[in-house]
Amino acid sequence: MPFCDKCGAPISDTAKFCGRCGAPTALGVGLAAAPRPPLQPVEYYPRPYQPPYSQSQKGSRKTLIAVVVIVAIAAVAVGVYLATRSGPSPSVNIAGASSLQFTVDVTGGSSAGTYKYMAKNIGTSNMMIRVEGTTSSLGNFVYIVNGAQQKAWVYLNGAWMDLSSTFSALWSSWNSAFTGYRNNLVNWPGYGDWTYTAPDGSTIRIHDITVNPSLADSLFSHS
Numbered sequence: 664m665p666f667c668d669k670c671g672a673p674i675s676d677t678a679k680f681c682g683r684c685g686a687p688t689a690l691g692v693g694l695a696a697a698p699r700p701p702l703q704p705v706e707y708y709p710r711p712y713q714p715p716y717s718q719s720q721k722g723s724r725k726t727l728i729a730v731v732v733i734v735a736i737a738a739v740a741v742g743v744y745l746a747t748r749s750g751p752s753p754s755v756n757i758a759g760a761s762s763l764q765f766t767v768d769v770t771g772g773s774s775a776g777t778y779k780y781m782a783k784n785i786g787t788s789n790m791m792i793r794v795e796g797t798t799s800s801l802g803n804f805v806y807i808v809n810g811a812q813q814k815a816w817v818y819l820n821g822a823w824m825d826l827s828s829t830f831s832a833l834w835s836s837w838n839s840a841f842t843g844y845r846n847n848l849v850n851w852p853g854y855g856d857w858t859y860t861a862p863d864g865s866t867i868r869i870h871d872i873t874v875n876p877s878l879a880d881s882l883f884s885h886s
Contacts, residue, residue: 755853755874757845761785765872767844772865775799779871782841783878784811791883792837808837809883816885823885844869 757763762785767778776798784790789811796804805818814827815834826833848869851857856870 755851757848757851757874760874762875762878763845763873764876764878765844765848765869768868768870769861770866770868772861772863775865780841780844781876781878781882783880783883785845790838791880792841793882794837806837807883807885808834810834812884814884818885825885848872 762781762783764779764781767780769775769778776796778797779795781793781795782790787810791809791811792807794806796806798804801819805816807816808830809815813830814825815830817824817826844867847859847867848857851869851872856868857872858866858868861867
């Protein structure tokens with residue numbers, strides 16, 4: 664899949680303009696002076712910041728980061744959906760939990776895979792999030808966003824990469840995803856799985872839910 668030369672967003676092979684920033688693609692250079700197609704409003708899917716890259720960041724590193732950001736966007740697209748259905752009266756206080764751990768199975772859609780979320784110090788500036796994921800395109804990966812240290816890392820293809828320079832954008836993306844799943848669990852009765860359908864038609868199953876687990880700080884950093 665090609666990427667926009669201006670903002671780095673993924674674009675289709677037939678696109679004449681970038682859907683994110685509106686810049687013309689190779690096919691749309693001759694149409695640059697024409698009115699650009701309007702951006703489509705997205706009700707459930709926040710658009711995470713795509714960090715710019717300097718000329719020195721080329722080759723595999725640039726490609727790897729781009730792929731990781733795409734994974735983040737896909738995870739957010741599913742996670743931020745807030746369920747509106749009614750449910751049983753909850754027997755656990757998900758909204759008031761200071762730490763949470765759960766696994767999300769996504770079936771269908773662009774973000775299909777399994778994601779294990781761990782979060783600590785929820786609702787504070789020191790909140791930390793760890794996501795251990797498995798997808799068909801990336802295999803196994805680990806994502807850490809540490810609010811206490813204002814740092815971020817990703818583990819992919821057997822190596823760790825420091826993404827702290829884009830902490831703010833990554834924090835916004837993964838915190839939105841986590842918050843979406845947590846809000847869906849507000850009516851969880853305290854046992855079993857919690858399943859719903861996302862706007863893109865994918866099926867979301869949240870399971871192995873633990874409220875206020877003891878999570879070591881070492882899970883949320885890499886040195």
